[in-house]
Amino acid sequence: MSTQSVYKWSHAWRERGICGLMGAHNRSRQALLTEAQIAVALEIARTNI
Secondary structure: OOHHHHHHHHHHHHHHOHHHHHOOOOOOOOOOOOHHHHHHHHHHHHHOO
C-alpha cells in the first residue's frame, strides 16, 4: 500500500464518507460496486447506527 493510496482514501472519506470509499476514486477506474449495491449498503449502515 502506498502513501498516495492512503491519502486518496482519507480524502474520499472526508469528502463523501462511506460512499467515497465504495466508489471509484478516479475516473479511469470503474466503481467496484453498482449504484444499487451502494444504496443497499447505505440503507444497512443507516439502520445499524
